[in-house]
Amino acid sequence: MSSRRRFLTAGAAALTGCQNEEPSTSGAHMRAYGERSPHEKPVRVIRELTASKGTGSSRTPLHEIYGIITPSALHYERHHSGVPDIDPAQHTLLIHGLVEKPLVFSVDAIRARPAVSRVYFLECSGNSVGDNRGAPFPDVQGSMGLLSCSEWTGASLRSLLEEAGLKPGAKWVIAEGADNGRMARSIPLEKCLEDTLVVYGQNGEALRPEQGYPLRLIVPGWEGNINVKWLHRLHVAAEPAMSVKETAFYTELMPDGKAQMFTYVMEARSVITRPSGGMKLPVGGGIHEVTGLAWTGKGSIRRVEVSTDGGKTYHDAELQQPVLPQALVRFRYRWQWDGQEAVLQSRCTDETGYLQPTHAEYAAVRGLNSGYHYNAIKPWFVRADGSVKHV
Amino acid sequence: MSSRRRFLTAGAAALTGCQNEEPSTSGAHMRAYGERSPHEKPVRVIRELTASKGTGSSRTPLHEIYGIITPSALHYERHHSGVPDIDPAQHTLLIHGLVEKPLVFSVDAIRARPAVSRVYFLECSGNSVGDNRGAPFPDVQGSMGLLSCSEWTGASLRSLLEEAGLKPGAKWVIAEGADNGRMARSIPLEKCLEDTLVVYGQNGEALRPEQGYPLRLIVPGWEGNINVKWLHRLHVAAEPAMSVKETAFYTELMPDGKAQMFTYVMEARSVITRPSGGMKLPVGGGIHEVTGLAWTGKGSIRRVEVSTDGGKTYHDAELQQPVLPQALVRFRYRWQWDGQEAVLQSRCTDETGYLQPTHAEYAAVRGLNSGYHYNAIKPWFVRADGSVKHV
Numbered sequence: 135m136s137s138r139r140r141f142l143t144a145g146a147a148a149l150t151g152c153q154n155e156e157p158s159t160s161g162a163h164m165r166a167y168g169e170r171s172p173h174e175k176p177v178r179v180i181r182e183l184t185a186s187k188g189t190g191s192s193r194t195p196l197h198e199i200y201g202i203i204t205p206s207a208l209h210y211e212r213h214h215s216g217v218p219d220i221d222p223a224q225h226t227l228l229i230h231g232l233v234e235k236p237l238v239f240s241v242d243a244i245r246a247r248p249a250v251s252r253v254y255f256l257e258c259s260g261n262s263v264g265d266n267r268g269a270p271f272p273d274v275q276g277s278m279g280l281l282s283c284s285e286w287t288g289a290s291l292r293s294l295l296e297e298a299g300l301k302p303g304a305k306w307v308i309a310e311g312a313d314n315g316r317m318a319r320s321i322p323l324e325k326c327l328e329d330t331l332v333v334y335g336q337n338g339e340a341l342r343p344e345q346g347y348p349l350r351l352i353v354p355g356w357e358g359n360i361n362v363k364w365l366h367r368l369h370v371a372a373e374p375a376m377s378v379k380e381t382a383f384y385t386e387l388m389p390d391g392k393a394q395m396f397t398y399v400m401e402a403r404s405v406i407t408r409p410s411g412g413m414k415l416p417v418g419g420g421i422h423e424v425t426g427l428a429w430t431g432k433g434s435i436r437r438v439e440v441s442t443d444g445g446k447t448y449h450d451a452e453l454q455q456p457v458l459p460q461a462l463v464r465f466r467y468r469w470q471w472d473g474q475e476a477v478l479q480s481r482c483t484d485e486t487g488y489l490q491p492t493h494a495e496y497a498a499v500r501g502l503n504s505g506y507h508y509n510a511i512k513p514w515f516v517r518a519d520g521s522v523k524h525v
Numbered sequence: 526m527s528s529r530r531r532f533l534t535a536g537a538a539a540l541t542g543c544q545n546e547e548p549s550t551s552g553a554h555m556r557a558y559g560e561r562s563p564h565e566k567p568v569r570v571i572r573e574l575t576a577s578k579g580t581g582s583s584r585t586p587l588h589e590i591y592g593i594i595t596p597s598a599l600h601y602e603r604h605h606s607g608v609p610d611i612d613p614a615q616h617t618l619l620i621h622g623l624v625e626k627p628l629v630f631s632v633d634a635i636r637a638r639p640a641v642s643r644v645y646f647l648e649c650s651g652n653s654v655g656d657n658r659g660a661p662f663p664d665v666q667g668s669m670g671l672l673s674c675s676e677w678t679g680a681s682l683r684s685l686l687e688e689a690g691l692k693p694g695a696k697w698v699i700a701e702g703a704d705n706g707r708m709a710r711s712i713p714l715e716k717c718l719e720d721t722l723v724v725y726g727q728n729g730e731a732l733r734p735e736q737g738y739p740l741r742l743i744v745p746g747w748e749g750n751i752n753v754k755w756l757h758r759l760h761v762a763a764e765p766a767m768s769v770k771e772t773a774f775y776t777e778l779m780p781d782g783k784a785q786m787f788t789y790v791m792e793a794r795s796v797i798t799r800p801s802g803g804m805k806l807p808v809g810g811g812i813h814e815v816t817g818l819a820w821t822g823k824g825s826i827r828r829v830e831v832s833t834d835g836g837k838t839y840h841d842a843e844l845q846q847p848v849l850p851q852a853l854v855r856f857r858y859r860w861q862w863d864g865q866e867a868v869l870q871s872r873c874t875d876e877t878g879y880l881q882p883t884h885a886e887y888a889a890v891r892g893l894n895s896g897y898h899y900n901a902i903k904p905w906f907v908r909a910d911g912s913v914k915h916v
Contacts, residue, residue, distance in 0.1 A: 161608050163608075164569070164735065170558075170734075173738075176558075180555045182555070187552055199729045199730060201677075218552050219553065335591030337596055337728065342561060
């Protein structure tokens with residue numbers, strides 16, 4: 135009992151201190167649907183590209199988020215015709231073309247089917263156009279913020295196509311959205327049968343409007359644009375549609391002057407998100423956790439290394455478990471900063487053995503004409519005054 | 526080219542049909558911080574227990590959520606003194622008592638430390654009091670909705686205690702919240718050193734106010750109440766505090782008339798969330814996906830079985846990967862319903878070999894005096910008219 139009495143005395147003293155710091159306010163009521171604290175300010179940075187509403191992008195504040203799940207409210211956006219307001223009771227998904235039996239599904243019918251939940255990243259293939267062109271944004275949100283990761287839930291596209299019955303000659307599935315622009319992309323049939331999903335769930339609840347409510351495609355590991363939002367039509371065909379988003383956009387001009395089309399897979403990439411451009415470390419060095427994200431469209435990340443000397447030497451980073459295929463992977467590295475100038479960068483290796491290239495290695499193979507699928511190592515310069523800049 | 530022309534023709538025809546169904550509206554602008562569709566209605570059901578503000582619970586709509594991540598806006602709540610509004614710039618965490626060096630941490634100091642992100646469930650030990658007493662709620666949200674799961678990010682409590690330096694005799698850590706009631710619980714030191722976290726992140730962003738913003742404890746697999754919210758003090762002691770929440774509440778009256786205290790671990794449990802009480806299946810049978818959640822405070826779920834005949838026979842359910850320790854596990858079972866009366870129920874086995882008990886098995890061991898830690902098998906009665914009721 136005597137130790138208990140001592141505790142209560144000590145506790146009371148500490149409590150008084152705390153009450154001085156935190157004036158006791160009457161606690162608020164519970165809420166049917168919660169919101170974040172008014173003290174929290176992270177936002178997506180919006181760039182509208184034309185005078186028309188909702189054409190452009192908004193970027194995830196990668197330097198301000200934790201773990202591997204991106205909050206749905208901060209998931210990146212890239213729209214060509216704004217965000218449509220769709221009543222799910224009126225929305226349908228049509229499957230037609232080279233099928234035995236054309237089908238129309240209500241949203242409820244899709245929701246009632248056997249489901250799959252998977253954590254997958256999405257990255258816009260135009261992420262980091264500025265870095266590719268030697269004019270990077272000053273911070274990681276600008277340079278790399280067209281990248282997010284969610285737990286998606288939906289039906290396998292394979293099950294829907296099997297129900298419709300594929301006809302001989304079927305080789306492509308052309309997916310079209312119900313946005314004003316009727317955004318359409320052609321997907322090889324094999325990928326549709328392998329792991330593509332028609333999803334309605336994101337991080338436990340319905341898809342957010344800006345991620346395709348009420349239905350979108352998830353094409354694991356492939357460029358964001360092909361994960362068609364507001365999905366309302368799947369046309370099974372013998373040839374690709376050659377839609378504007380696979381001819382005029384999302385093609386890649388190679389050094390030899392020819393353009394590559396149908397470059398789907400997002401290759402292995404990583405970036406340090408803290409510390410990163412625009413941040414300020416306390417002067418004089420100290421121990422800092424260097425953390426960031428790695429991902430690959432080709433299976434799983436096997437290794438992430440961090441360099442603090444601009445790539446002369448690398449050290450293995452710790453990978454936060456679980457490491458999931460085609461999902462973001464959080465890495466961490468404990469850095470003893472000596473207070474001098476430093477260049478922080480990470481590189482990753484995926485399960486195929488592919489090693490993320492330097493900018494020079496990338497440019498030698500791919501050239502710098504294209505703004506798409508840039509995945510080179512991203513350095514951050516730390517000055518002796520603690521400020522962090524892009525290189 | 527001819528097949529392409531055919532596609533375009535077919536496409537135009539279908540497009541006309543779709544436009545009739547979905548009048549084209551001008552797409553909306555992007556938003557800095559998103560919200561769900563106005564067509565989406567799932568909410569927490571609030572039960573206020575006293576006339577004072579914010580004393581009671583709100584329950585997660587388990588029948589309406591997907592996957593294993595609970596949307597933060599729908600995470601269950603159980604408060605004893607409402608939700609405090611805390612400015613993180615003013616909030617501190619004090620570590621004192623049997624330590625070499627008492628420490629006060631700012632929230633930023635905790636955020637700057639090496640971090641860990643983990644997916645863990647939380648369950649109120651008073652979840653399903655009604656089922657225990659033979660008066661269950663009619664639906665799964667009422668019966669089981671004090672259950673949620675998030676990706677939490679924070680610092681290991683071990684690292685904080687090591688920095689403070691434990692004195693000989695230290696055996697307990699008494700955690701206190703900054704809510705009006707100064708909710709306090711005593712935690713054995715071993716658990717604090719094993720895997721307990723001081724978290725500030727939930728599903729990628731800051732903790733929500735009703736989950737303890739800006740800091741809370743996460744004590745993996747242990748009853749919700751001990752995961753102290755709005756954490757502002759950790760007192761290292763030789764004995765437990767015997768706080769009101771571990772003497773007058775959260776104790777369990779056994780059949781022999783004695784009460785158990787410090788019953789921390791949430792034992793293995795599962796529940797079918799769809800179909801569940803209050804739902805209606807189409808009359809006449811058909812194929813249905815039976816889905817639900819399983820969890821255990823003791824490591825990982827190894828097996829979930831589903832019965833459609835009230836427990837006479839069981840069939841293995843599919844476990845959605847990844848199966849993570851002390852996290853919710855989503856299970857799925859494809860049920861061919863013959864249209865006749867049926868009783869659906871699930872049972873799970875954890876890595877220790879513990880099998881979730883029936884109500885009778887539970888009552889024989891634990892009695893029914895206590896409303897806490899009830900984890901018996903939960904049956905749902907399906908009538909021939911398709912309606913689903915509690916049993």
